[in-house]
Amino acid sequence: MSASNILTLTRDDGSPVQYRPVSARLPEFLAAFPPRDYAIRTDPKRDFLGEPGYIVFEAKLVHLESGMVVSNAHARASCTAYKDLESLETAAVQRLMARMGYGGDVLDVDESIDMAKQDLRGGPTPRPYRSEERIAPSVPAPEPGAGFPETPDEPFEHSEEESSESTDPETPETRHESVQDSESEGEPEPNPKPEKVEGSTGKPEKASAEESDTPKGGKGRSSKGRRVSKAKQLDSLKRQLKNVARMAGVEAPEVSTVEEAREAIRKIREARKGGAT
Structure with a gap:
């Protein structure tokens, strides 16, 4: 692969990242899914939100013999200028290839946008809590509803x-x-009547100041x-x-x-x- 087929992009934090465009990924993709057995089919559709000027492009990887759709992807954009439709079709093919494992950095960008909308922030994973490091006595399992919600299907940090x-x-x-x-x-049991302890003087001893x-x-x-x-x-x-x-x-x-x-x-x-x- 020539260096001209690799683009160097810049993240929001200023760090560089190398991006492989569709033209660089396509030969490897077609080698894994040869045209004699598979086909990439694209289909423009009306915008499902009903906004004027918007089009949704669907790209599908189809197995020719069985007609089964192996995978699909969508791209949505406003098509009002020259080459907008072609650019949207290429974006749908790009996402299809990323879903099949060729260019997963596209999915990383999508996921980072989704996490930003949820106001989630990345960072180092906190050190796991270990019960043996505690000084206080051991604590029983928390009651239902006393901890954070378990949401395995939604990321949360x-x-x-x-x-x-x-x-x-x-x-x-x-x-x-x-x-x-x-x-x-702190709340002691009722003190019983002190027993008389005969000392040298024969008088009962007084309760200590600490007990009172x-x-x-x-x-x-x-x-x-x-x-x-x-x-x-x-x-x-x-x-x-x-x-x-x-x-x-x-x-x-x-x-x-x-x-x-x-x-x-x-x-x-x-x-x-x-x-x-």
Whole structure:
């Protein structure tokens, strides 16, 4: 392949990329799908959106003996000037070849545009969370609706802020558990009547200052920790609700409590599953 058949393009970030035009890919493509067995057929169609001046070109790879369509691709553009129709037909053939593995960089460009429209950003994958690195006690599995949505059919990458929250040893669940532990430790059982211990003077010993101060201090810390935990847990669920609503293509409702946020997430997921079926 001569150097003239390779184009050097520039990405948005300024980095160069080599692009193989259709004329450079066509000989290799025809060698794999010879004309005696296969044919590339193009067909102009009316714009499916109904916009005037627009045409959709479909390119198909057809097996001649069986008539089976091996693969197809489409290209859409406004055809109002000289050579617009021919350029659109070539674009459809280019996409067909890319789908068959000849020029996959075309699909990379399409995917990057789709990710930009979804406001997704690329970056290094965060380090996987490892439970043995935690200092706090182990935490049970999160309740349904407490984590991020599982959407294997739609790409999603967390930002650094969300990644740091997801790998933070103090997740909303662990903070909630620690608050419950502090409540159970901070609220002592009713003290039984102290037994009289005969000393040298014959008088009962007084309870230590540490024991008398524990209930009051522990109870104050537990109520404050509960309010902080509820507020942070609600913020986390609100972010999750926005992500779920965006994936479902709906507007996230306003919520003011943890229960309302979980209920809204559950309803959106059920509605999305019902629409998928």
